[in-house]
Amino acid sequence: MLVVAALGGNALLKRGEPLTAAAQRGNVNVAVRALADIVRAGHQLVITHGNGPQVGLLALQGAAYHPDETFPLDVLGAETEGMIGYMIEQELENALDHDRPVATLLTQVVVDPRDPAFDHPTKFVGPIYERDEAERRASAAGWSIARDGDRWRRVVASPRPLEIPDLRVLQLMIAQDVVVVCTGGGGIPVMRRDDGSMIGVEAVIDKDAASALLARQLGADALLLLTDVEGVYRDYGTDSAALIHSLTIDQAAEMDMPAGSMGPKLAAASDFAQTGGISGIGRLIDAIDILEGTAGTRVSADA
Numbered sequence: 001m002l003v004v005a006a007l008g009g010n011a012l013l014k015r016g017e018p019l020t021a022a023a024q025r026g027n028v029n030v031a032v033r034a035l036a037d038i039v040r041a042g043h044q045l046v047i048t049h050g051n052g053p054q055v056g057l058l059a060l061q062g063a064a065y066h067p068d069e070t071f072p073l074d075v076l077g078a079e080t081e082g083m084i085g086y087m088i089e090q091e092l093e094n095a096l097d098h099d100r101p102v103a104t105l106l107t108q109v110v111v112d113p114r115d116p117a118f119d120h121p122t123k124f125v126g127p128i129y130e131r132d133e134a135e136r137r138a139s140a141a142g143w144s145i146a147r148d149g150d151r152w153r154r155v156v157a158s159p160r161p162l163e164i165p166d167l168r169v170l171q172l173m174i175a176q177d178v179v180v181v182c183t184g185g186g187g188i189p190v191m192r193r194d195d196g197s198m199i200g201v202e203a204v205i206d207k208d209a210a211s212a213l214l215a216r217q218l219g220a221d222a223l224l225l226l227t228d229v230e231g232v233y234r235d236y237g238t239d240s241a242a243l244i245h246s247l248t249i250d251q252a253a254e255m256d257m258p259a260g261s262m263g264p265k266l267a268a269a270s271d272f273a274q275t276g277g278i279s280g281i282g283r284l285i286d287a288i289d290i291l292e293g294t295a296g297t298r299v300s301a302d303a
Contacts, residue, residue, distance in 0.1 A: 012050070049207065101176075117203075134153070167217055187205055225282075249274065
């Protein structure tokens with residue numbers, strides 16, 4: 001099977017950990033063991049990943065150096081794709097004893113500049129703050145901020161992904177049995193000009209939505225949305241919480257899930273499930289079990 005595995009931010013950085021290269025590499029080293037199991041089971045693998053903490057940190061570093069010369073989010077997205085892709089690529093090659101080629105592709109993703117998301121930023125980026133500090137930073141830098149759990153973070157526009165213009169390159173690599181790391185952080189957000197040329201836009205695309213689009217356009221057999229919880233829970237965070245093992249698309253649509261966490265994963269799983277492929281949500285360490293239907297939450301077109 002051709003499997004698209006989307007790594008949540010926990011694969012690279014756990015909440016409260018320092019944004020250091022050593023911390024991220026340590027987490028990636030754990031993540032690739034689960035990914036290597038998918039490859040060893042005989043499947044082709046395409047890996048995507050988040051970049052929220054990393055792109056936010058780069059923005060802060062740029063502002064601290066020269067506030068009037070900060071790089072736009074599309075450029076920062078490209079930088080994080082390269083950085084994170086490098087770590088995943090190297091650690092996965094090591095985990096597979098260099099038996100399979102692994103390559104990272106900087107991936108552009110087309111969005112609509114008229115998308116209403118540009119007027120309503122929702123995508124968390126950067127570190128977490130206490131409310132007072134978040135408000136001070138927002139006032140100084142012109143940020144939008146929102147609550148993330150019991151803290152506050154910067155939020156930016158997250159338009160819907162429409163097209164992956166680098167798809168032909170991806171298909172060539174997959175045809176040569178390359179494990180590809182791509183569409184990192186939702187891909188590099190770009191728009192098409194009237195003459196057909198492309199240019200970057202100030203946004204961060206949701207990784208799960210972009211991964212679902214990628215899986216559809218590649219004709220993948222499975223989409224795994226891997227995070228740090230066992231799957232989708234009914235009454236999550238309460239004494240009556242219960243893991244849901246399977247959902248139809250209609251049932252998933254009826255669930256009220258947070259926009260900053262499980263909501264996008266359910267939407268992406270439902271989107272891909274419409275193709276008839278396997279959509280699974282669950283823990284990274286259970287990746288192969290989710291694929292085989294013995295762990296996580298499966299979302300399907302019908303019962």
